[in-house]
Structures are given as structure tokens and as C-alpha cells.
Amino acid sequence: EAEVAQSPRYKITEKSQAVAFWCDPISGHATLYWYRQILGQGPELLVQFQDESVVDDSQLPKDRFSAERLKGVDSTLKIQPAELGDSAMYLCASRSTGVSQGTEAFFGQGTRLTVV
């Protein structure tokens, strides 16, 4: 069964250090999302890609966060410098772009980031 792959699963980093997360979506899925989920809350969108283009990054803290999807396949999310408040689960999801815009997104297992 096709899955969204994310790595690493867990990451502990010190405040002010740089950290990066990787996501490989389901093959053929043109739409890729990065979400952040704080413990006890629902996921919140950080950035959406359609192929290699950014569709929505209005909630991405651009002073410290960056995201890229250079060849329209896998994607990297970077934080530099990391802050204590960045501790959260970072989730990647992908979706097939069909005729209907109602098709569901499939999530990876996430990367649990702890900033100390």
C-alpha cells in the first residue's frame, strides 16, 4: 500500500540550531502539504505545494521556516534557528489532483521535534 514517507521520526535539537525534515509523497500525488500539530491540538497548515510551486504559505513563519519541493516530488522543511516553541509534530500529507477538489489527503507518520 502506498504511503507518505517522512524522516526522521524523532528529532531533538538545541535552541538556535538548524533542523530539517524530509517528505516523500505517494507516487503521482501533485499536491503536498506540511502541517504542524502541537500536542492536544489539530494540525495547522504551514505550506502547500502544487508540483514544485507554492500555493499557500500564508501561515509559514518565513523569518525562520523555509520549504522547497524542487523537482515536484519530495520536499524538505527547514527551521533555522529553532526556538523552544517549535516543539511539535510536523506532518506531511499528499493528495491526488483529480477532477473533484474533495479528494482526501493522506498523511505520513510525522516527525516529532523537541527543542531543548
Place this chain on the structure above:
Amino acid sequence: EDQVTQSPEALRLQEGESSSLNCSYTVSGLRGLFWYRQDPGKGPEFLFTLYSAGEEKEKERLKATLTKKESFLHITAPKPEDSATYLCAVREANQAGTALIFGKGTTLSVSS
């Protein structure tokens, strides 16, 4: 103001004790309401998509329904393995992309 509100925040049931989870939403132009299940430390797992009022979908012990203002996730005769956080999300018509807007979830605990 939250666009997606789920209640209750937490629900404890005995095995076999049926109940319902609520998801109310305030968006202009619904392009789909989604239910996901999330186990601790894992990513959300897709359950259902509902598009229009009156629509219903079922999967094993779960049944999702939709009205113009809310959705219910009915759990019939739950088992301990149904314990998880259930997330409701909506896709809105007037937005830049197609991302989902999530509620905070309902954490269900089923004891034997």
C-alpha cells in the same frame, strides 16, 4: 473564532456503549468535511469524506453524517481498539489552496 469545533474534548465509554462525537463548522462554502483517526504518536488516518447535507457513510462500527452546520460520528458498540483521537476537518471553497482546517479533536477511550 474557531471554524471547526469538536465536542466533547474527551469521551470515556465502556465496551459496547454506543455514543456520538460532534463536529460543528462555520465556513463559507463547504468543499468537503473529513473525519480522521489519529493514534498517539502517529499521523492521522483517513476515515470518511462527506460533501452534502444528508449524506451518510459507514465503516465497521463507525457512521458519519452531515447537516448544513455539523457532522456526527456515531460509534456503535465500540471496542477498546477504537480508542484514539478523532479529528474533524473541512475544506473551504474560498481559500488560496486546498488545505484542510482541523478541529482540536475528540479523544475517545473505550475500556473493556
